[in-house]
Amino acid sequence: MDDIVAQVDRIISPVYLVGGCVRDSLMGIDPKDYDFMTPHNPDIIEHKIRQMNRKPFLTGKRFGTIGMKISGHLVEITTFRTERYRDGSRKPDVEFVNDIKSDLGRRDFTINAIAKKGEEIIDPFNGREDIEKKIIKCVGDPALRFKEDPLRMLRAARFSAQLGFTIDRVTFESAARLCYTILNVSKERWVAELDNLLVAPAVDRGLNDLMDMGLFRYMIPELSLQKNYDQDSIHGDGDLWQHTVHVTSSTPRDINVRWAALLHNVARPFVRVEKDGKKIYMKHDSLSYEMAVRLGKYLRWSNKRVETVSNLVKEQLQNDSPLKNSRQTSN
Numbered sequence: 001m002d003d004i005v006a007q008v009d010r011i012i013s014p015v016y017l018v019g020g021c022v023r024d025s026l027m028g029i030d031p032k033d034y035d036f037m038t039p040h041n042p043d044i045i046e047h048k049i050r051q052m053n054r055k056p057f058l059t060g061k062r063f064g065t066i067g068m069k070i071s072g073h074l075v076e077i078t079t080f081r082t083e084r085y086r087d088g089s090r091k092p093d094v095e096f097v098n099d100i101k102s103d104l105g106r107r108d109f110t111i112n113a114i115a116k117k118g119e120e121i122i123d124p125f126n127g128r129e130d131i132e133k134k135i136i137k138c139v140g141d142p143a144l145r146f147k148e149d150p151l152r153m154l155r156a157a158r159f160s161a162q163l164g165f166t167i168d169r170v171t172f173e174s175a176a177r178l179c180y181t182i183l184n185v186s187k188e189r190w191v192a193e194l195d196n197l198l199v200a201p202a203v204d205r206g207l208n209d210l211m212d213m214g215l216f217r218y219m220i221p222e223l224s225l226q227k228n229y230d231q232d233s234i235h236g237d238g239d240l241w242q243h244t245v246h247v248t249s250s251t252p253r254d255i256n257v258r259w260a261a262l263l264h265n266v267a268r269p270f271v272r273v274e275k276d277g278k279k280i281y282m283k284h285d286s287l288s289y290e291m292a293v294r295l296g297k298y299l300r301w302s303n304k305r306v307e308t309v310s311n312l313v314k315e316q317l318q319n320d321s322p323l324k325n326s327r328q329t330s331n
Contacts, residue, residue, distance in 0.1 A: 001025060004034055007070050008077065012038055012048040015077065016100065016115040016122070023111050026131055027163075034070075036077045037115065039098050042066055045077050063094050082106055085148040092148070108145060108152045109159065110137050134165040142174035150181040151189055153215060158197040161206025172213060179214035187300050190219055198258040204249040207262075211241060222291060223262070225269040240268060247323065256305065257322045260312035263292045264323055289314035 001021075008015055015038045021031035038045065045066045049056040057067030064079035080103040083092035097103065100115060101124050107113040110127040121128070125139050136159050138145040138152075146153055153175040156167050167175075182190070197206040210216050216224045226241035248261040267287035292313045296306035316323040 001031060001034075004070050004073060004075065008034075008036055008075060011052050011054075012040060012045060012077065014038060014117065016117045018104075018115040019107070019112050022114045022116050022121075023127070023131060025116075026114070026128060032073070034073055034075045036075065037080055037100070037103055038077055039080050039100075041079055041096060045079065049077075064096060083148070105139060107139050108149075108155060110139055111135075111159075111165075113139050130168075134163070135168050136160060136163075136165045136171065137168035138171045138174070142168075142171040143178065146174055146178045146181065150178065151185045151193065153179065153182060153213060154185075154190065154193045154197075154210070157206045157209040157213070157215070158193050158200070160209050161197045161200035161202045164202040164205065167209060172209075175213045175215075180218055182215055182218050187298070191299050191301070195255055198248070198262065199253045199255055203258070204245050207245050207248065220295060222266050222269075222295070226265070229269055240265060251322055254322075256308045257312060259305075259309045260292070260316070261323055263295065263309065264288060264313050264316050266291045266295070266313075285314055285316060288316075 005017060015036045017025075017034065018037045019035045021034050024031045040048075042061050042064050046056045046058065046061070049066060049068055054068050054070075060067065060076070060078075064081050065076050066078075067074060067076045069075070079096045080098060080100055082095050082097055082102050083106045084095070085092050100122060104113040104115060104122065104124055110125040110130045112127070113123075113125045114127040115122040130137050136156050156171065156175060159165060160167055197203065197210075200206060210219075211224065211227055214224075223241075223244070226244055227239065229240040244262060244265055247264065248258055251257050251261045265284070265288065267284040267290075271284045271287060289310050292310040293306055296309060301309070312321070312323065315321050318324065
C-alpha cells in the first residue's frame with residue numbers, strides 16, 4: 001500500500017487516502033482498490049496524470065473522479081466535494097469544495113469517513129472508535145443518509161456480512177422504517193451488493209439484517225414468507241428462514257451455489273396443504289426451480305446465471321449437489 005500511496009503523491013499533492021481502503025488498513029486488511037481525494041479540480045488531476053504518461057479513466061470526471069491503474073490496482077482520485085440530492089433522485093448535484101471535512105461529511109458510514117495522509121488521520125466522525133467497537137453507523141442523521149441513497153441500507157447489511165460488524169441501533173431502526181425506498185434503486189445495484197454479501201465470511205449476519213430490516217419484503221418477497229414459518233420439524237427446530245440461512249452459510253463460497261442455496265426452499269410456503277387436520281408438504285423442487293427462473297429474470301441476471309442457479313435448485317436432492325450436505329446438516 002505504501003508504494004501506491006507514494007506513487008500517487010508524486011503525481012499530485014496534496015492528496016489523501018480515504019474511505020474503505022483506510023478502514024481496511026486500520027483493520028490490518030490489504031485494500032483491493034484505492035480511493036484518494038484532493039482539493040485540486042478534475043482538470044488538474046487529469047493533467048497531472050497525463051504528465052506522468054499514465055492513462056486517465058474519465059468516466060466519473062463530471063462527478064470529480066479520475067481513475068488510473070497503478071501496480072495492477074484501480075486508483076481513483078476525487079476532488080473534495082459535497083452532494084445535494086433532489087427529491088426522488090439518487091443522482092446528486094455535486095459541488096466542489098476546499099474543505100476535507102465537508103467531503104467526509106457526505107459519506108455513508110463513519111467507518112468509511114476517515115482520511116489519511118502520511119501519519120495524519122482525519123476522523124471527524126469517530127470512525128476509528130466504531131471500527132474498534134465493530135459498529136456500522138451512519139454519518140449524521142441515518143434517515144437523511146438513506147433518503148439520499150436507499151442503496152446504503154443494503155450496503156449496511158453487506159458490510160455487516162463482510163466485516164462481521166453490528167449495525168448501530170438507530171441506523172438499523174431508520175433502515176427498517178425506510179426499507180420500502182429500496183424500490184427506488186435499480187435491480188442491477190441490488191444484485192451487485194447481494195453478490196458481495198452472499199460470498200462474505202459472515203453471510204448469515206448479513207442475510208438476517210436484510211430480513212430484519214424488512215428489505216427482503218420489497219426485494220425478494222417470496223423469501224420474507226420464510227421468517228417465522230413453522231416447518232413442523234421437517235428440518236428440525238427453528239423456522240424455515242433459519243434453515244435457509246444455515247444452508248446458505250454452509251455451502252461453498254461460490255456465487256451461483258450461494259444463490260441456489262438462498263432460493264432452494266423458495267417454494268416451500270406455497271406447497272403446504274392440510275388434509276384430515278394434518279399439514280402435508282407436496283414436493284417443491286420443481287416449483288422452486290420455476291420460481292428461481294422467474295426471480296432470476298426479475299433480478300435481471302444473465303441467461304447463463306439464470307440457468308446455472310435454477311438447475312442447482314432443481315437438482316438439490318442429487319447426490320452430487322453442493323446443496324445436499326448443507327441441507328442434511330441443518331436437519
